[in-house]
Amino acid sequence: MDEATFWTLLELSGTEPHERVDWLTTKLASLPPPDIADFQVLLDHIRGRADTWTHWGAAHLVLDGCSDDGFFYFLGWLVGLGHARFTAIAADPDALADVDLVGRLATTDADTWPAGGPLGWEDLDYVARDAYRLRTGEYHGLDTALAARGHEPMVSPEPDGDPWDFDSLPELLRRLPRLSTLFADRVAHG
Template sequence: MIGTEEFWALIEASAAATAAPDERLAWLTDRLAERPADDAVDFAWRLDEARTRADTWRLWGAASLICAGLCSDDGFHYFQAWLVGLGRATFERVVDDPDALADVPEVRRLAGRSVDAWDDDEWPDWEALDYVAERAYERITGTVDGVDDAAAARGRELGVSPDPTDAEWDLDDPAELRRRYPRLATMFPLPAEEDEIGVGVWETARP
């Protein structure tokens, strides 16, 4: 069984083994594939639990500010996985106070640069972390796409998109972004103020 402590130990051990995202994923998949199939399901379960804690409008707003408004449902889902990949201490601090992302080195390296200039590996998303448990489960059992069914049989439907339960607010409101994230707002451009016809826009775009 993989509990919460071991889940975070595996995430952090992968970062200690290699800094390359793809190599981290391979490392995690190899470690899980050496274990019983239930452990791969446990890993997916623990990732889902962590995501649930990070699934807030408070954190979505911070992610959107960093990414110049380019943070769709999928984008925020992958952002949550990226945040998990930073390790438990950073995850806990940022979930408690999203403006603490201003202290994260991976975020600070993005400040002052257009999103057009970010390399793919620099984007704060880690979609492929979702595939680790699936790939390990397939290697163990020979069953493709079996983790979701196995988790459901144990009483948990794994989330596939954000579903925040805290109070929703306008993530494109410059004044609100400045109030909620005073530190991040000094590092990343705020959305353009509403023009004369009342349409607010973000000034940059991801290719």
């Protein structure tokens, strides 16, 4: 599987997270096991493009706080936006300001959000593993296949760049000017 196929599968999977996971798992389970392993390798590689301290700062601002697990699931959600949007946001985290849902969150009280937050896709992490198990019957088969390739799956963020204070108004304005404007009330009261 190449990166174009990866993005095609994600974009064909729909929009509702649980339905997307079911569709992706079923679709991947119909492929040869090496393609399923490729999907996981590509997911890790692509997610890593946005695994930076500035992206984490953007998630922290938009989500009104963001743990390491929350940021990891946020990265999955970013991948789920599709190739074009992900690429734009990976290049510039401030481009999150162009995402409709992010704009709606700017005017919504965080206490009313669903459990797990509105910008996370944890279940994407299990798609390849479940598909591999369905395809081969091997519970740890994907782990074995990835280890044979020398690939260690990404299980938590390891951000690139230098850490910074996500609650610092000057840093937010410098690094994320559009998001800071969109979430001005939160920034002012942070």
